[in-house]
Amino acid sequence: xxxxxxxxxxxxxxxxxVRDLLADQAPHLASGPVTIIGNGWDNVVARIGAHHVAxxxxxxxxxxxxxxxxxxxxxxxxxxxxxxxxxxxAGVASDRFPWPWTVTRWFPGRTAxxxxxxxxxxxxxxxxxxxxxxxxxxxxxxxxxxVRGIHLAGRRELTAGWLDRLGAxxxxxxxxxxxxxCELPAWPGPPQWLHGDLHPDxxxxxxxxxxxxxxxxxxxxxxxxxxxxxxxxxxxxxxxARLRAELAxxxxxxxxxxxxxxxxxxxxxxxxxxxxxxxxxxxxxxGGILDDLRTR
Numbered sequence: 525x526x527x528x529x530x531x532x533x534x535x536x537x538x539x540x541x542v543r544d545l546l547a548d549q550a551p552h553l554a555s556g557p558v559t560i561i562g563n564g565w566d567n568v569v570a571r572i573g574a575h576h577v578a579x580x581x582x583x584x585x586x587x588x589x590x591x592x593x594x595x596x597x598x599x600x601x602x603x604x605x606x607x608x609x610x611x612x613x614a615g616v617a618s619d620r621f622p623w624p625w626t627v628t629r630w631f632p633g634r635t636a637x638x639x640x641x642x643x644x645x646x647x648x649x650x651x652x653x654x655x656x657x658x659x660x661x662x663x664x665x666x667x668x669x670x671v672r673g674i675h676l677a678g679r680r681e682l683t684a685g686w687l688d689r690l691g692a693x694x695x696x697x698x699x700x701x702x703x704x705x706c707e708l709p710a711w712p713g714p715p716q717w718l719h720g721d722l723h724p725d726x727x728x729x730x731x732x733x734x735x736x737x738x739x740x741x742x743x744x745x746x747x748x749x750x751x752x753x754x755x756x757x758x759x760x761x762x763x764x765a766r767l768r769a770e771l772a773x774x775x776x777x778x779x780x781x782x783x784x785x786x787x788x789x790x791x792x793x794x795x796x797x798x799x800x801x802x803x804x805x806x807x808x809x810x811g812g813i814l815d816d817l818r819t820r
Contacts, residue, residue, distance in 0.1 A: 531565070533582040534583045534584060535621070535622065541621065542580070543558050546627075549618070550627060553613070553627065556573030558570055567581055567586055567590075568582050572627065572630075574630070576629060577609075578615075581623045581624075581625070586741070587624065588667075592667040594614045606654050608736065609736075611626045613626065631728045634729060634730075635725050635726075636725075636727040637723075637801070645763055646731075647729060647733050647734060648764070651727075651734050651759075654737060655748075656770075656772075662717045666745035667745070669720055669746070673715065673718050674747070675711075676784070677706045683702055687702065690790065698786065698790075698810060702783070702790075705783035705786065708779055709776060710747070716745060717743075718742075718746055718747075720744045720750060721740075722754040723754065723757050723788070726738050747777075748773070751781075752773070752784065753784035755767050756782065756785035757785060782816070785812075786809075786813055790806065792806025792809070
């Protein structure tokens, strides 16, 4: 989820390169069509035939994220109740491309961001099942992330700056709410596995609920409240209440989840001028937080 102007690519990834890499390291996939479908903050995404997709880093800083996915998604896939993009090909650096790259399954369906309201009403239970299965104690060598899974106070100045940038376009009391949330005690338990970037575009849904969770580049361990931000980023009040009832977290963990939602909502609202959908999502998230506080 890009919030600022995307940095320039450090390598050029095009369809011809993807075909060459497949011919060299995954020849069983090399005969199908290849189409670039995304050129994002960290990775270029290419559709391979009808059933696969490749992710290739476009910047050096994204390489550890691919390595984390290659190392840990096969471990997590076996115990999660939804599909995740565990690699079917773990590409390695070569003279054609300097970094690791990955091929995963393509998950058909629509993202939660594209889902009609009726789908969101059915999503709370399957989302809760996913979070319950994911949020378990992580091993000591789980990936670290300096901006996810941390105490909210670590995002104090950054988020306050986003709120200042929004100025009078958002309610003035959001700043005071943010300061109060930053004073909450830290997560008292051991670090839990986290997706780290749960938002509507990273959830694939169908008529029955959550089908797959994609884009695990921010995979890390820490405070599970980070992932609970999805309750405000995605769900209306009724399903949000059902999600909370399904998950065994105390009030302070949910308040920290609200803090994460406030931080991410402020970022989206402040930095998505070129993406009206994300800007609207950010503002709706902030409004949902204030509505919840007024009804407590």
